[in-house]
Amino acid sequence: MLDLRLIREQTEFVKERLGSRGDNYDELIDQIVSLDEKRRKIIAEVENLKHRRNLVSKEIGVMMKEGKDVTALREEMRQVGDQINELDALLRNVESELERLTLFVPNIPHESVPVGRDESGNKIVRVWGEPKEFDFEPKPHWEIGEELGIIDFYRGVKLSGSRFYGLKGLGATLERALINFMLDLHTKEHGYTEVFLPFLVKPYCMEGTGQLPKFSEEMYWCERDNLWLIPTAEVSVTNLHREEILDAEDLPLKYVSYSACFRREAGAAGKDIKGVIRVHQFNKVELVKITTPEQSYEELESMVRDACHVLELLKLPHRVVLLCTGDLGFSASKTYDIEVWMPGMNRWLEISSCSNCEDFQARRMNLRYRPYRGAKPRYAHTLNGSGVAVGRTMAAILENYQQKDGSIVLPEVLRTYLKGVERIG
RNA sequence: GGAGCGAUGCCCGAGUGGACGAAGGGACCCGGCUGGAAACCGGGUAGGGCUCAAAAAGCCCUCCGGGGUUCGAAUCCCCGUCGCUCCGCCA
Secondary structure: OOOHHHHHHOHHHHHHHHHOOOOOOHHHHHHHHHHHHHHHHHHHHHHHHHHHHHHHHHHHHHHHHOOOOOHHHHHHHHHHHHHHHHHHHHHHHHHHHHHHHHOOOOOOOOOOOOOOOOHHHOEEEEEEOOOOOOOOOOOOHHHHHHHOOOEEHHHHHHHHOOOOOEEOOHHHHHHHHHHHHHHHHHHHHOOOEEEOOOOEEOHHHHHHHOOOOOOHHHOOEEHHHOEEEOOOHHHHHHHHHOOOEEEHHHOOEEEEEEEEEEOOOOOOOOOOOOOOOOOOEEEEEEEEEEEOOOOHHHHHHHHHHHHHHHHHHOOOOEEEEEOOHHHOOOOOOEEEEEEEEEOOOOEEEEEEEEEEOOOHHHHHHOOEEEOOOOOOOEEOEEEEEEEEEHHHHHHHHHHHOEOOOOOEEOOHHHHHHHOOOOEEO
16 A cells, blocks of 8 residues: 555656556546545544534533533534534545555555566566576476376366366475475575464455455455455465564564465466466465565565575576566565576476565555654565475476486485485386 | 453553543653662653644544444443353364
8 A cells, every 4th residue: 555645745756656567547546636635624624523522522511510501512512413423424435435446556666676568578687507408308397297196187177176286196295395495494594484374364464465455356265254365475474463563673574484375367267277387276485574664675685585595406597587567566666586497398487576565565454663762653664575486396396307217306405305215207 | 153251551450421541550761869780769651643845733533443322432332353261063
């Protein structure tokens, strides 16, 4: 959520910056500005009346003790009270509409974000490693997984429908090993605190991180209990300290969390239909930081490095991409994607996305910190990034480590997590 | 799922219709005392909004959240959320 004051006082700036995302928000912003004006007018009026009522009510109390007649004043105040109720009701309507609209406004891109229409405007920041040369035609991971009997697409679909899959034997073990490897790396070497949180959350959590109200179609909803399945642990972890005022000396808070992620992929019919890269349920290890505005961009850089470290240790070639304004997510001010090389698919594949949301989410969830003793609270900055997507990492391992004979030689760093197993097949 | 009880400031806790943003205690901060400290003494310590260029100041709101009754609500009524206790069920 953007600061209403910013929208009010720098309307043109806000419109222009939002416009760089590729959609026009002028009309929405104009509606917000005019509702805000209306709101302030009503407030001025109703507060005057309340002030008067407070004074007179006190006086009535005093007069009653003195045995004076107060019927006339009482009657007058009853009328004032009616007016207040009317105005308050009006104000509630205006405020709820204002809030509703404001929740649909995306975050303002950071000034360092390149302006561009779509992913063609993204900038490659750096590349790590080189795509391996194969002396045979490398296969895509879905063929490898099926041939080795470690990924079961058919039965995943039998159980739950399209875009679900199952793992078996060393496939299941590898998935689990990857999760543990990533969690250990981030807790032991990068200083994150591990948390394990609910996968089902209240609607206000989804609103807090920006999935609701705009992206309800993308998520699974348990209607009976009005709970939502998280599309990423970003939701549960970032909301962990919602409505709190944190001490500055505790910042930055750095959390890492494993979670299953659930996505309806509503707008992706027919896209990436093969393999495990676009499915309704997948595992992810997520990084979240809560920090100060002064530190947040440094923290974004180090978060990207922490995520890349996973891929470096796995010796998977990857590159870091700075997203342009048109490719930026709703809540983000600045985002780096990390893309891994998939020799079987012959393309780069997003395996992590690290964003600084500045105070956009913090404002939605009322997450603040106190810069120093006695100071006014300020909104914190929140960051999130995959560290990294587990299913896609498994796919990348299958494709990058495949051998001519169809077997997989497992990355060395995983061997302690695989009880010494060195290859599959 | 049933029954009952509860939610007050940073923490504990009083208040059950009128001067209450809220007694008292603790904690913390500042000052005094001291060679220094403890004890003691004095003072202070919530959030949001509106008016405003801003500051200052004033006003409004907030005693879990939302409605209502009333001239006036922390206090009375209704709804919701969360917590506790007992019963039932359950991995």
